[in-house]
Amino acid sequence: MLDKAYGSLIATAIGDAMGMPASFMSPTQIKRVYGKITDFLPPDEAQTAHNAVEAGGITDDTQESLIISSVLIEAGRFDTELFVEKMRHWANEYKMLDSTVIGPSTRKFLKVILSGGDYLEAGKQGDTNGAAMRVAPIGIFNHGNMEKAIEDAVSSALPSHGSRAGVATACAIAAAIAKSVEGKCSTREVMEAAIYGAQVGEQRGFDQPAPSVAARIRLAMELVDRHRNKPITEICENLYDYIGAGMKCYESVPLSLGVFHAASGDVTKGILSVINIGDDADTNGAIVGALCGAYSGASTINPDWIAKIESTNAINFKQIAKDLLGSAADVKE
Template sequence: MADSTILDRAMGALVGGALGDALGMPTQLLSPARIAELYGHVDDFVAPFADHPVSKGLLAGTITDDTEQALLLGRILVVSGERFDHRRWVNALLDWEREVKARGSYDLLGPSTKRAIDAINNGVPAEEAGRSGDTNGAAMRIAPVGIMMPLEPLDAFLAKVAETCRATHNTSIAIASAAAVAAAVSRGVSGGDWRAASDSAVAAARRGAALGHWVTGGDIASRIAWAQDLVRGKVTGDAIRLITDLIGTGVASQESVPAAFAVLEVAGGDPWQAAVISANLGGDTDTIGAIAAGMAGACTGFSLLPQQHIARLVGIDMSEVRALAADLVAARVAKTGSGKDAAA
C-alpha cells in the first residue's frame, strides 16, 4: 500500500476521533432522555447548555481531552523512539492539565490517570503507579500506537500498548481495552475494513488481558464480541437502547470500549454515523465517539471523512495533526519496510 494511502488512513484515525469527540462534547455525562430534551437528536455540532458540568462555555465543535491527550501521546511516542519515556509522558500530562485549567476547562485528567500521577509525584515508581487504573483513559488516547505499530509481530505490538499504559493504566482490563482499540486502528491503517478491524481487536484484547496487574471485571474480548452481536442488524434507535441499557456507557473500560465497538457495528463502519450514534447514547459520549469514529476513520481514511464538519472543528491544528500522522507513519514504515503488515 502506498505511503500516501497509509497517511490518509492515519489521518482518518486521528481526525475521525476528533469528530466523535467534538460531537459528543455537549452530551457527555447526560442521560439519553436529557440529551433529547436539550438538543433533540444530535446529528451536528451543538454548543453545550449553560450549566453543563464539564463542557460549559465551549463552542460547538470543540474537541476535548480525548483528542488532546491522543495527540499528546503521539508526540511523546515520536520523541521517545524505541523505549517509551514514562517520565516525559507523565510530565506532559501534568503540563496539559495545567494548561487546560488556565483555559478555564472543566474536562481534566480522568480518575485513573489523576490517581497514578499523584502517586508518581509522591515517589511511587511509574511501573507501580498505574496498577489500579482500569477506566477508559488508556483506550481513549491509544490511536497513535495503532498508527505507529504494525500488528505483527503481535507480541511487539502488545508490548508497546502495555508500555504506554504502564504509568496510569497498568491493569489487565485497561491494557486489553487499549490493545483492542489500537489493533482496530492498526488493521485499518494497513488496509483492513471495519469488520477485519473488529476481528483484530478481539484477538488483541484476548492476548492483552494477560498483561498488567489483574483486576476483576468482564473480559474485554468477550464483551466486544458480545456487544457487536447484540446490536447486529438492529435499527439505530433500538441499538442505542441496547447499548445504554445492557452494555453501558460509563467510564469503566468494560462498558465504554465494548460500547464503541457496538457503535462501529451499528454505523456499518461509517465514521460520521459512529460519531452521531455515540453522541446520543448518554454517559461518556465524547470518549465513546472518539474511539468509535477514530477506528472507523482508520478504516476509511481522511479523504472520505465529511470535510464540511472537519472545517468546523475547534481547538485542533490540522497542520500539526498531519505532521504528527506523517511522523507516526514514518516510524511504522521503518519497522516493516511498508505500512502493510501480515494481519491486513
C-alpha cells in the first residue's frame, strides 16, 4: 500500500517536472527543440510559461496536490475551508497571481478568495484541469472506498472547477487512484472506475457547455484497445488526434487516462509518452504519473528520477505518503 501511495505522489512530481519544458508546445516543436524528452531538462527559451523553473523543478500541479495532502493529513478528511485557507496562504506566499504557471480557473479562484468573494459562485464555470491534477491524494486517502473518494473529489472541485466537466474529471481521477492503490486490478478495471466517477461527477457539477467526460474516457479506452498491436507512440498520437491534450479538462483527463491504459500502468512509458505529445504537458505528465505510480508503485520507478525530484525540491514524498495512509487508517478505526 505504501509503495503505491508513494508511487502516486512521487510520479506526480516526476511527470510534472519532466513535462514542464514541453508545456504548450506541439509535438513538432518538441522534436525540433528537444528531440525527444527522456529526462529532466531546463526549459528552452521558447518555453515562456515555465522559464523560471530549473530542471527537475515542480510546478503548481504538484504544489496543489501537496496542499490537498496536507488538508487530509491535518483534518483527517477533506475540509473545504481548510483547503481554501491553505490555497490563500499559498497564493500570498508565492505570489501566484504574478506567475505564469496557474491555469485560468485556478487564477479566478485565487483572485476571489484573496478578495473575500464567493468562490463557489465564481467556480461554477471552471472547466480546466486544475481539480483533476491535484486530486490524487484524495484517491490515496480513500483507497478501497470509491464512493467516498468521489464524494471528496466533488467537494475539492466545486470551489474552483465546479462545472459539470470540471467535477467529472476530478471524480474520474480520484476513483481511478482509489481503485489502483487498493490493488489487484487491471488497467481496464481502473478505466471503468474512472468512467463511473465521471458519470457521478457529471451529475454534481454545474451545467456548462462541454462534451461528456465519461464518453471521452470510453473513447480513449476504445482507441487504445483497437490499436494495441501498434507502438505506444502511435497510440498516443492517435489519442492526441481524436481527443487533444489541452488544459480543458475534457481533453487533458481522457487523454491522460488513455495513455495510462496504453502504457499498462508503467510509469516510465506513460510519462515519456504523454509529455512528448506536448500542449499541457506538465499537467498531463502529473496526471499520468499519479495514475501509473498508484498502479505500479514507487519500486518500479527509476531511482535516479526519484532522487532528482526529492533533492531538487527538498520534499520527502515518502513521508507524506506514510502520513496520508496513517491519517486514513485513524479515520477508519
